[in-house]
Amino acid sequence: MALLVEPAAGDLYLLRDLIWCGLCAVPLVTVQIRPSGTRYYGCPNRPCPRPLVPAEVTEQRAWHRFSFRYDALAHGVPRDRRQAVLGQVLKRVLVGANTTALAFEWRD
Numbered sequence: 817m818a819l820l821v822e823p824a825a826g827d828l829y830l831l832r833d834l835i836w837c838g839l840c841a842v843p844l845v846t847v848q849i850r851p852s853g854t855r856y857y858g859c860p861n862r863p864c865p866r867p868l869v870p871a872e873v874t875e876q877r878a879w880h881r882f883s884f885r886y887d888a889l890a891h892g893v894p895r896d897r898r899q900a901v902l903g904q905v906l907k908r909v910l911v912g913a914n915t916t917a918l919a920f921e922w923r924d
């Protein structure tokens with residue numbers, strides 16, 4: 817499988833457009849808390865009971881899962897190219913009521 821890797825976008829959010837609320841079935845939006853700069857993904861649906869999803873640890877888990885599944889593809893990919901690589905094989909990841917409950921849907 818050959819991957820077409822886009823130039824680095826400089827986007828901090830590895831899972832932008834890929835991470836969805838499993839309760840509301842909508843894409844999560846990116847949230848950054850000031851002044852700490854702590855990053856989250858949040859559900860745009862106001863009545864959603866889901867807490868904010870911590871971005872850093874969730875992105876690490878997603879990349880780990882990807883690396884486990886696509887060992888050769890993941891090897892040596894720099895941080896700023898990971899979003900492009902991941903987006904080509906990951907359809908979406910659904911977050912359950914518990915923010916550590918991730919369900920991955922792959923394109924293959």
Ligand SMILES: [Zn+2]
Pocket residue numbers: 837838839840841859860861864865866
């Ligand atoms: Zn929601």
